[in-house]
Amino acid sequence: MDAPLIRVGHGLRAAASAAGPAASGLASRSISGASRSAICHPSRATAVAATVAARHFSALNRPPPKYPGHVPLTKIEQAGMAIGSGIMSLFNPYRAVPGGPRDGGQMQIKHMMDTSPQLMRNLADLIATLGEATATPYFIYRLRDAMLAHPTGRRILRLRPRISSKTLSIPALRALPANSVGRAYVEWLDREGVSPDTRSAVKYIDDEECAYVMQRYRECHDFYHALTGLPTVREGEVALKAFEFANTLLPMTGLSMLAVATLKPAERRRFFGVYMPWAVKNGVRSKDIINVFWEEELERDVDDLRRELGIEQPPDLRAIRKREKEEKRRLKEMRAQGF
Structure with a gap:
């Protein structure tokens, strides 16, 4: 039995003792049932904890990363990232490129897009983000x-x-x-x-x-x-x-x-x-x-x-x-x- 369940059990017993013998017996049976449930279904406590954590997961209350470099996202963030990276990779592959469309010469930039590995890597970054957000x-x-x-x-x-x-x-x-x-x-x-x-x-x-x-x-x-x-x-x-x-x-x-x-x-x-x-x-x-x-x-x-x-x-x-x-x-x- 893990610590939170033990603390809850002690609280129930204390409250039941104050209420009388009948309540004390009922509390003991309830604790025993909870113990058996936790032993027989160990994943149930984990699922409950995950549900509680999910309810509090937001952009301002982000859970810790699960591996180096991991960035947990909310569903809204994930959807926004999928849409944004998809649009940018399709219509704006020239981001962060000197001499891009803002400087004119779009035909020249398109030719560079076909021949420059660096430009392809910029587009690959957007596609990589799209891949993670939609996978x-x-x-x-x-x-x-x-x-x-x-x-x-x-x-x-x-x-x-x-x-x-x-x-x-x-x-x-x-x-x-x-x-x-x-x-x-x-x-x-x-x-x-x-x-x-x-x-x-x-x-x-x-x-x-x-x-x-x-x-x-x-x-x-x-x-x-x-x-x-x-x-x-x-x-x-x-x-x-x-x-x-x-x-x-x-x-x-x-x-x-x-x-x-x-x-x-x-x-x-x-x-x-x-x-x-x-x-x-x-x-x-x-x-x-x-x-x-x-x-x-x-x-x-x-x-x-x-x-x-x-x-x-x-x-x-x-x-x-x-x-x-x-x-x-x-x-x-x-x-x-x-x-």
Whole structure:
């Protein structure tokens, strides 16, 4: 019996003694019943305490964090953050960028958005916040349960590995065989000019284990890029998010597809005609990519891993975009020459 119950019991006995023998007997029976209830249903006291705490949870009376960096949110705060980050990531991806739309040159900034890793990281911060705000109460638990149902997923949850330049040796990855998973990963990092250290820490998901699941998904995102070959340009990110939504069902990945409205007409046609069908087909039929222990697959042949997971590579988007730019430049030169 815990201390609060003992103190309550002593109070009841004292009051019952003052009232008389009958009341004293009744109090003893009530205490005995409460003791049996607490022993048989130990979670009941915890549930009551959680309910009381929830009633007093507000922006001015926030409970303590459950893990380092955790920020508990009220339901209103969570909804506001989901709406705000969603709107900003869709309509204002140029925040905190020198020379943004306020300085003019929106076409130049949009070109920079397609080529600058820093701008992509700014947008990634907003998308990360959107992901955390929309993952609870159901979707992140579904993904956690998918890991618990798989032997490799359970091992990942038990060991909780992290992906960064401190846990992965980039020079060692460059020395791996040409068609290995690790070599494909590091070559994709070099080609796109990104680093595994750019993923922000999860802080708005209350359950510590689920917070790790979201962190794991976030840090594995670049492996998904390397596996599919999709670049970090907006068109490639939208295509990969469509694949991730079909595979993980995380709402953020589905909401991110709304960015297709910001693509150029030719890019939108290509997305709906080529990459959207590829994403749905491969995302639905492939195994849960959250259960891949990437750190143990680095020396494996990347084509062999794709076959095991059931993932086909889509058409090379960067090569397609390069050919289109060369064709436009050639036509422009021909017009300038009077043809």
